[in-house]
Amino acid sequence: MLKKNRMTERFHMSRRTFLKVLAVGAVVLMGGGYLLRDRFLNDGNPSSTATDVIRGQRLPIPDLLTGTEMDGKRVYDLIMQPGSMTYVSGKQTATFAYNGNILGPTLLMHKGDEVVINVTNQLGEPTTTHWHGIHLPAIMDGGPHQRIENGDTWQAQYTIMNEEATFWYHPHLEGKTAEHVYHGLAGLFIVKDPQSELDLPDQYGTDDIPLIIQDKIFDADGSFNYPGTRFGVKGDQFLVNGAVTPVFDAPAQFVRFRLLNGSNARIYNFGFSDDRQFHQIGTDGGLLERPVPLTRLRLSTGERAEILVDFSGEENSQVRLVSFSSELDNINPIWNSNALDDSAFDIMTIDVKAATANPITALPASLASINRLQEGQAARTRPFVLEMGFSGPMTINGQSMDMNRIDQTIKLNDTEIWEVTNNSDLPHPFHVHDIQFLILTRDGSPPAENEAGWKDTVLVMPRETVRIIIHFSDFADPVKPYMFHCHILEHEDAGMMGQFVVV
């Protein structure tokens, strides 16, 4: 099997070389070349044919669900349902959503809360809802094994043990995750620590702003175009909280943005149009030790980052949130799916307005203490090799996802090092369910300061090895597995996923 894979790989190499020659030829023949390169070499993602996409609406803020108190538990109700939006003048866009027409409400939870979430499926087809980043029993994870048939309600019940951070929920049905998320199913969790005495912006919708960033392709009739291409669907229209390149009215003070890359496949390189400095304060699963100054923030699919941006004294000015995608290096150009990978583009416009009454006026010097797991604590090291070619299976350690095969068995209370190697020419964000990990090394070097916090998803660039350290605690189940997978949703659906049990 392994031998066969290697042979396939060699064949792909030569096909890649052939395509490169074709590209160079096209450039030489046509002079301009760019469009042709794009047409010949893209992975099949079309671009929007709708010319009158409505942009520049006010940024929608998802409703905040605080749950209702019942027998000492907080109960939340989510209904997955078809909806309708207007993205193209005079046209209706059919969507899927939780409790509305696009995306879902933000679930506010507190560390220590016992929560019950009733998830009702009215989509007309089966799906699941996974709690991305949450530490919970495997049977409550909402992965491919917790199918919710159309018309059914699945009840998830667990205690919030996570640190203060931003998490999210989305469907995770075997083979259908990409399509379901693309059509609008995703929402955020905000976990707060009642013990925290940090002075951070926390007025939801005012100075504490969720930003779910996604890209889509629109057809002329207004519908979402989902081409389902193998390498990952990348759109050419950018939505924040379900609105295309919207405008956010920011108060002239420190604003906290909770960024989620909720896209199917696109990696962003966020920054601002004036190249201003901002501070990252949180990673996927917790606050950093101290604010980290940045001018660029790379965020792959599934990852979250909390940042603080200082708009003090900037009333009546404007700045744009931009993705400087062309600066992303180490991505083989042959794999780029569209011209946007080679450019910078707007995500959102920020109109700075008057400050609120009692704004946060300073950055905290320190944020959190992180229990740094040490390499010496690890019981073992497990290799994970991610592979894909132009065709053939997408694999981890040579195998595609099989719902009936457990790939890894881990002992409860063990600490392990997982060594993730990307043996392909596309970047892959590697996600592990249930736990938060720390990055030990990225290609042999310690991670950047803004990645040195709790993570559940880490981008592994082509030919790179990332070593992460994980402690498996609290929940064991010899039968029900958790998943590990690439968070490019089309790769996941194509088999770049495996299962582990904790026993």
Ligand SMILES: [Cu+2]
């Ligand atoms: Cu991938």
